[in-house]
Amino acid sequence: MLTVSGVTKRFGGLTAVDDVSLGIDRNEIVGLIGPNGAGKTTLFNTIAGVYAPVTGSITFRGDELIGKGPHEIARHGITRTFQTARTFNESTVIDNVLAGAVFGKEDPDSLADERENVRQYLEFIGLDGKAEEDASSLTIAHRKQLELARALASEPELILVDEIGSGLTPTELDELSRNLRQIRNEFGISVFWIEHVMDAIMNATDRIIVLNQGKKIADGTPTQIQQDSRVAEAYLGGAEA
Numbered sequence: 001m002l003t004v005s006g007v008t009k010r011f012g013g014l015t016a017v018d019d020v021s022l023g024i025d026r027n028e029i030v031g032l033i034g035p036n037g038a039g040k041t042t043l044f045n046t047i048a049g050v051y052a053p054v055t056g057s058i059t060f061r062g063d064e065l066i067g068k069g070p071h072e073i074a075r076h077g078i079t080r081t082f083q084t085a086r087t088f089n090e091s092t093v094i095d096n097v098l099a100g101a102v103f104g105k106e107d108p109d110s111l112a113d114e115r116e117n118v119r120q121y122l123e124f125i126g127l128d129g130k131a132e133e134d135a136s137s138l139t140i141a142h143r144k145q146l147e148l149a150r151a152l153a154s155e156p157e158l159i160l161v162d163e164i165g166s167g168l169t170p171t172e173l174d175e176l177s178r179n180l181r182q183i184r185n186e187f188g189i190s191v192f193w194i195e196h197v198m199d200a201i202m203n204a205t206d207r208i209i210v211l212n213q214g215k216k217i218a219d220g221t222p223t224q225i226q227q228d229s230r231v232a233e234a235y236l237g238g239a240e241a
C-alpha cells in the first residue's frame with residue numbers, strides 16, 4: 001500500500017535518511033525503531049510531505065506522493081500523530097476530533113452531522129465520557145488517545161504514530177497499544193509506529209523496521225529483530241556515544 005523506494009533526505013552535509021526502501025501493507029502494524037538520530041522522524045516527515053527528499057519515490061496505493069504537501073497527503077489517506085500530543089487545548093475534546101474529521105476529508109458533511117459522526121471515534125477510543133471537557137484538562141495518556149481519535153476521524157488508511165510511549169506508565173502504554181491494535185483490527189487501518197519503548201513495540205507490532213544512521217539495517221518480525229546482531233550492535237554503539 002505504501003512503498004518507499006530509495007529515499008534520501010539530507011540536511012546540509014548530513015544524510016538523515018540514506019537510500020531507504022520499505023513497504024507497508026494493508027492491515028499491518030509496523031514498528032520503526034533505531035537509536036537517537038537514526039532518521040526515524042525525518043523519514044516520517046518525508047512520507048507526510050513536510051520534507052521533499054533529494055532522491056527516491058514514495059507511492060501510496062500507486063499514487064506518487066513526492067511533490068505533494070501535508071494537506072494533500074492527508075487527503076490521500078495518510079494521517080499522523082505527534083510525539084508531543086498537539087491537541088487544541090482551548091477547545092473541547094469533541095471539537096478536537098471534529099477538526100480531524102474536517103481536515104482529513106475531501107468532502108466533509110455539515111459540521112452538525114460530523115459532530116455526531118465523530119462521537120463514535122471517541123467511544124471507540126474510550127474517551128466519550130470526556131467529550132465536552134477542555135482538552136487541556138486531560139492527562140498525557142488521554143491526550144495521546146485524543147490524538148488517535150482525531151486521526152481516526154479523518155478516516156485514514158494509514159496512521160503514522162510518532163512515539164506514544166514517552167511519559168506514560170506501563171499500564172497507560174498497554175492501553176494505547178491495545179487502541180492501536182483495535183484500530184487495525186476493526187477499521188483495517190495500517191499503522192506505522194515510531195517507538196523507543198521496546199516492550200511495547202515488540203508486543204504490539206507485526207513487523208519492525210530498524211534504522212541506524214539513516215540506513216535501514218533490518219526489517220522482520222519482532223522475534224527476528226530481537227535476534228539480529230546488527231540491531232544489537234546499533235543500539236550498543238548508541239549507548240556508548
Ligand SMILES: Nc1ncnc2c1ncn2[C@@H]1O[C@H](COP(=O)(O)OP(=O)(O)OP(=O)(O)O)[C@@H](O)[C@H]1O
Binds near residue numbers: 042
Ligand atoms: N530540521 C533539521 N535540520 C537539520 N538537521 C536535522 C533536522 N532534523 C533532523 N536533523 C538531523 O537528522 C538526523 C536524524 O534526525 P531524526 O530526528 O530524524 O532522528 P530520530 O531517529 O527521529 O531521532 P530520535 O529518536 O532522537 O527522535 C539527526 O542527526 C538530526 O540531528
